[in-house]
Amino acid sequence: MLNEILAANKKFVSENKFEPLSHHPEKSFAVVTCMDTRLVDFLEPALGIGRGEVKMIKNAGNTVIDDHSDIIKSLAAATCLLGCKEVMVIGHTHCGMAGTTDEKVRNAMIAAGISAEDLEGIDLKSWIGGFDDEEENIQETVQKIRNSKFIPKNVPIHALIMDIDTGALMHLKTI
Numbered sequence: 001m002l003n004e005i006l007a008a009n010k011k012f013v014s015e016n017k018f019e020p021l022s023h024h025p026e027k028s029f030a031v032v033t034c035m036d037t038r039l040v041d042f043l044e045p046a047l048g049i050g051r052g053e054v055k056m057i058k059n060a061g062n063t064v065i066d067d068h069s070d071i072i073k074s075l076a077a078a079t080c081l082l083g084c085k086e087v088m089v090i091g092h093t094h095c096g097m098a099g100t101t102d103e104k105v106r107n108a109m110i111a112a113g114i115s116a117e118d119l120e121g122i123d124l125k126s127w128i129g130g131f132d133d134e135e136e137n138i139q140e141t142v143q144k145i146r147n148s149k150f151i152p153k154n155v156p157i158h159a160l161i162m163d164i165d166t167g168a169l170m171h172l173k174t175i
């Protein structure tokens with residue numbers, strides 16, 4: 001796979017020329033979304049955004065565990081240092097992290113060669129950012145960002161869910 005990627009990159013660089021862009025997003029907002037493969041090259045056109053326009057922050061299930069989560073750190077950088085004035089949390093339907101249980105994660109990790117001893121005493125569902133319901137998870141992520149002491153209070157945090165099959169975006173009323 002690596003060779004394939006390196007060959008594609010060589011071709012890309014030889015065929016394209018780019019003007020340098022600012023690291024401040026032209027559209028002044030950050031997106032927090034899922035690492036789902038189906039969102040790659042799908043979420044951006046579905047939102048009408050392109051290169052240089054937004055900060056894109058992803059993890060498995062657009063989940064924030066606590067104030068020390070990478071998503072909070074990236075949002076603190078985006079809002080305090082890099083010019084983002086708004087945040088959109090965009091979950092999606094049929095997320096692979098929905099319905100995760102401690103047992104499922106534990107079994108899969110042990111099958112992948114992770115030591116059972118190292119997993120002892122850890123609530124792996126929470127640790128990995130699993131949840132039961134996509135919309136509930138989006139609401140929870142929005143609340144955790146709003147309540148974070150590291151995110152400016154004047155930054156609006158929006159809750160949205162994307163239909164993974166059609167790209168349709170639904171704005172959720174936050175609790």
Ligand SMILES: [Zn+2]
Pocket residue numbers: 034035036060061062092094095096097
């Ligand atoms: Zn997902």
